[in-house]
Amino acid sequence: MKKRARQSVKLKVQSKPKAGTRDAILEPLVAFNRKAVGPQKKYRVVAIPIEDPKTGQVIGGLWGEIWYRWLFVELLFIPEKMRRSDLGTRLIKLAEREARAYGCVGIWLDTFSFQAKPFYNKLGFREFGMIKGFPPGHSRHYLCKRLSGGR
């Protein structure tokens, strides 16, 4: 591709950018992607909160989002006293049912070596990538589970 002349744009790293900065970068990027991929089903949040039976306060649960017909599970947390009683399995299965109902091709997520890789393996997730030393002394694992034959 032919190179253009250097742009006279001032660049500065910001750790606290002004409101709207992220959207101003995201929106044209989404438009760029849309040209390549075509119109897609709408972005959809998949939240399954666990509420404290006494206070109603959210104390854990699953947070994910569907885009490009894949469910990304961003967060999963079961309070310590509720662990190892199938609750995590129920949350993933519920999210999977939602993903299937919404026509998803698959589910993907990442987990650290000190978290829950064997748990996801038991639920049919397979590793497709790994970063050693993230964080130093540990590793970050990327897992997915295909739900249909979509390529």
Ligand SMILES: CC(C)(COP(=O)(O)OP(=O)(O)OC[C@H]1O[C@@H](n2cnc3c(N)ncnc32)[C@H](O)[C@@H]1OP(=O)(O)O)[C@@H](O)C(=O)NCCC(=O)NCCS
């Ligand atoms: C990982 C987590 C979500 C699992 O939920 P859970 O309700 O405890 O899991 P389940 O009771 O459904 O367990 C299902 C199976 O996975 C196994 N398992 C659960 N957590 C595991 C873990 N961290 N490592 C290895 N195996 C695990 C269970 O022993 C069980 O095995 P079995 O079917 O042979 O008996 C929960 O322990 C948790 O929130 N942990 C702390 C935060 C975390 O790691 N979150 C995941 C971020 S990616």
